[in-house]
Amino acid sequence: MTLHSYIRIPDGLWAGFTQLGISAQEVVRKAKMPLTVITDSEVTTEQYIAIWRAFSDIMGDKEDGMLMLPQVIETTQYPPPVLAAYHARDYRDALNRMARYKKMCPPENIRIVEEGRQCTIEINWQNTDQPIPLVLIGTLLVFLLELGRRGTGLPIKATSVEFTHSMNHVQVLENYFGCPIQVGAERNRLILDRRELDHPFVSYNDELLKILTPVLDETLKKHRRSNSLKEIVKWILERSLTKEKLDLQDVAGELGMSERTLQRRLTGEQTSFKELVRDVRHKQAREYLADPSLDLKEVAFLLGYKDQSSFYRAFRFWEGNTPLKWRAEHKMKQLK
Template sequence: MATPLRVTGAWIQLLTDWLDARQLPAPELRLLLDSRAPADLVPMPLWQSMLARAIALQPDEPAAALQIGAQIQPRHIGVLGYLLLACSTLAEGMAAYQRYERLFYGEDLVQLRIDSQAVTLQWPAEASTGELADSVAIAALLSLLRRLLSGAPATAPQQVCFVFAAPAPSAVACYEAFFACPVRFSAACTQVVFAPEVLALPLPRGDAGGRELLDRQAQALMLAQPDADPFARRLQQCMLRLLPEGTLSLARVAAELHTSTRTLQRQLDTRGQSWRQLLDGLRQQLAQQYLADPGLLLTDIALLLGFSEQSVFNRAFRRWYGDTPARTRRKLLLKA
C-alpha cells in the first residue's frame, strides 16, 4: 500500500457515541478519544486499539463492533457524509464514496462492480483493517444506507463477506441478524453485494446545488491530503500562503510556482479542476475552521480568506451555505 491506512477524528466519535449510549464511564479511553479533533488523522493501529479497549468493556456482547457501527451519522464521515445526503440516488452516492474514499482512509480502496445480476462494493484482502475495524466499517455502511432510505427493504444486501475467520457461533448469528442476509467469513476479499435495483433508489434529501458545493469542498480537501501528489501539495501550500495577502489569483500562483498561467490551467484541466472551484473550496474549508475559533472576529476571517471586506465575505458565505457567517458561528459554538 502506498501509505499507511488511517481514519479521521470524526470517525472515532462513533466510539464516544457508543460509550454514551451504554453509559460506560471509561475515563482513560474517553480522554484519548476527546484528544482527537474531527479533522485529525488517526493511525489505523490506534483506532484498532481504541476499539479493542472499548469492546473489552462489554465482554458479554458477542458482536459489539456491529453496534458501534450502527451509531453512524453523516457527521462521522465529514464532508463525504454530507455529500451523500445531497445526492439524489444511491448510484450517485456510491460514485461519490468511490471518488472521495481517500478523505476517509487516506487511500483509494473500494472497487465498485456493476452488472445485470448485482452491485458489488469490494475491498481487497490486503486492505483489511482486522475483525473489529472491518466489522464497524461495514456495519456503519449498511446502517447509514438504512437511515438515508428509511429502512427500505431493498437496502438489505444479498451477501456480506469478511476476510477474517468466523467468530463464535453466537456472534455469527448476530452478524446474520444484523445484516439480514448470509454472511461469509474467511473470504478472498471484503464485499457487500446488492441487487442492481438499489442504484435507482432515491435519496430523500437530494440537492443538486448543495451537492455541487460539497463536491467542490471535497476536491479542495483532496488537494490538502498529506499524501496528495507533489503538484497538488505545492499548489495547496502556495494558495494558503497567498490567500491572506489578498493577492491570490491564477496568474500570481503560476508565477510563484515558476510556470505559466496557461500551463497551470492545463494541469488543472487534466485533473478535472477549475480555478474558481479550487478557490471557493479552499475558502469554504477554512471558513468553517475559522468560525469555530471564538478568538477571531468576522472581519479577521474575511481578511484571512482574502476578501476585500466583510460584506463580500458575507455574500460569498451565503452563496455557499445559504446562511450568514454570524449565525453559522453561533451554531458551531453551541455544538462545541
C-alpha cells in the first residue's frame, strides 16, 4: 500500500535475516503477523516496528544484530533508492540521496547538517508513538557508515555516535565505528568529519543514475502529493464505513499512533476526524445512490448509519435534497 503510507519491506531484508541463520517465517511468527507479509512485503508502521522487535528478540545480542545485518546484505540486494545512493558520485551525494529518498519509505527520517568541521546525521521517527527498538536504530546508523565504506573502499571512521537507548556491549560498537559511543543521549546521531564526505565513490555509475534518478524523483513527487495524513485517514475510513461507530481510536491504532497525536496532526492539516468522516460519507453516498441496484436501506447500512432517518438528515444537510430526489435527478442527467 505504498500510496497510503504503508511501508514496503525490501527483499534484501528478508535475505539478510536468512544469511544470519534466521528465517523470515520465524521473524514474522514472532511478530504475531500472517506469513503473507513475507510475499506482500507491505506493512503498517506498527507492524514494521514489530518485525524489528521480533528480530531483536531472536538475536538476543542487540549490538551484534545491528552490526551484522548491514554487513551481510549484499549491494545487489539493495532496493532502488539505496542503489542510487551506492552508485552516487561521492559520500556526500550518497547521504543526501538516502535522506531524500527515505521520505518515500516512512517512518524513519534522516536529517543531515554540515557545520564547521562536522557532518551530523540524525535519525528520528515520524507518525508513530511506538518505542523504536534499539536494533533498528543501530542498524540504520551502522548502514550509513557501511555505505560510505563500501562506496569509497576506505575504512571511514565516525568521530562520535549517540544513542538515546542504554546498552550492554558498547565496546563492540566502538570497535566498528572507531569512536566513542554515547548512550542515554537526547538524539540518535552519527557524527562524521566533514572531509570524509568529499571522498569519491569507486562504485559511481553515472549511466545507472541517469536511469534511476528521474524514476525515483517522480515517485517521490507522487508520494508527496498522495501521502498526506488526511488522505491516509480517508482511505482507511472508506474501508470502514459499515461499522456503526467510526472510532478515532481504531484509526489511530491502525496508523500506530495515539489518538492525541492523530488529532494534533489532522489539525495541522486544517481538518478534523469528524470532518473527514463526514466528507467520506458524503462522497460514498453519492457513489452508492448513483447505483440503481442499491436500495436506500442498503445505502444507509453501507455508510454506517443505524437507520435510514439518520442517513436522510445527513444527506439533506449535504445536498439540500432528499436521497430519492437526488437519485431521480442524477438519473435524468445520465439520460440526457
